[in-house]
Amino acid sequence: xxxxxxxxxxxxxxxxxxxxxxxxxxxxxxxxxxxxxxxxxxxxxxxxxxxxxxxxxxxxxxxxxxxxxxxxxxxxxxxxxxxxxxxxxxxx
Numbered sequence: 001x002x003x004x005x006x007x008x009x010x011x012x013x014x015x016x017x018x019x020x021x022x023x024x025x026x027x028x029x030x031x032x033x034x035x036x037x038x039x040x041x042x043x044x045x046x047x048x049x050x051x052x053x054x055x056x057x058x059x060x061x062x063x064x065x066x067x068x069x070x071x072x073x074x075x076x077x078x079x080x081x082x083x084x085x086x087x088x089x090x091x092x
Contacts, residue, residue, distance in 0.1 A: 001043065001044060001046070001077070001081040001082065002042060002081070003043065004042075004080075005080055006044060009046070009077065009081065010046070013032055013046070013048055014032065016069070017048065017069055017073075018048065018050075020065065020069060021050055021061070021065075021066075024057075026052050026054060026057045026058050026061055027050040027051065028051050028052070029050070030048065030049070030050050031048070031049040032046060032047070032049075033047045033049065034046055055087065058087065059087070062087075066085065
């Protein structure tokens, strides 16, 4: 995303996205991390990590609830941001 929208984006993530995700019982332990790998000047990346023990429920939430949040994100930030989701499993 454009570095110029960092503060506004992080506020939205903390006050809207994470709060909405935590209203269901599927997710715990939210973490917002800055991606340190630079892709190009003036661009920064962030990752939002939400833990779950039930992939089926998380996928259902993603397909139903998260689409509304992505639409808000798109309207608010337009082409200044790229947003995608990835399901991952922790391996120890």
